[in-house]
Amino acid sequence: MRELAGRQDDEGHGRxxxxxxxxxxxxxxxxxxxxGDGELAGELRYALAADVVLGATYTGTLPExxxxERLALVAVCALAAAMPGCVLGDLERELTLLAGELDQAVAAGRAATAAAASRA
Known part of the structure; x- marks a missing residue:
């Protein structure tokens, strides 16, 4: 995700x-x-919301x-947002599953980036 942030021409999207x-x-x-209470802190919920794929609202543009990559970002954010809820269930089993899926979503995003680079 930080690589994607560094690639943005618009500083707002990068932030x-x-x-x-x-x-x-x-x-x-x-x-x-x-x-824990299984709730994701408010500022974390906001940071993992749609702005990730829509970008900074005041720019009038979408992130590059x-x-x-957009689908992978949505998946990564959704999986990360679900992780705190594992403390209310079978923490080890659920967290292991979500962490594995998170790794797969990151891999899919990297594959999309690599595919785009090879096309360019």
Whole structure:
């Protein structure tokens, strides 16, 4: 995600993607604490919302993303947002499943980036 942020010509889009990268780290790390309430903090929910694929609202443009990258971003954000809820269920089983899917979504995004680079 940080690579995508660095690729943006519009600084606002880059900041949105950077915030999302930080939110993914938090949501999949310290927010997944046994005994927690299973809720994702408000600012993390916001950072993992549609702005990731729509970009900074004031620009009037969309972030520069290759085909397939937008879908991968949505998947990564949705999976990260779901991780804190695992503390209410079978944490190890559910978190392992979500982490594996998160890895797959990241791999799909990287494959989309590589495919676009090879076409260029």
């Amino acid at each position: 949105v993607l950077e915030r999302a990268a930080e939110a993914i780290e938090q949501a999949s790390g310290r927010e997944v604490i046994p005994g 993303l290759h085909p397939g």
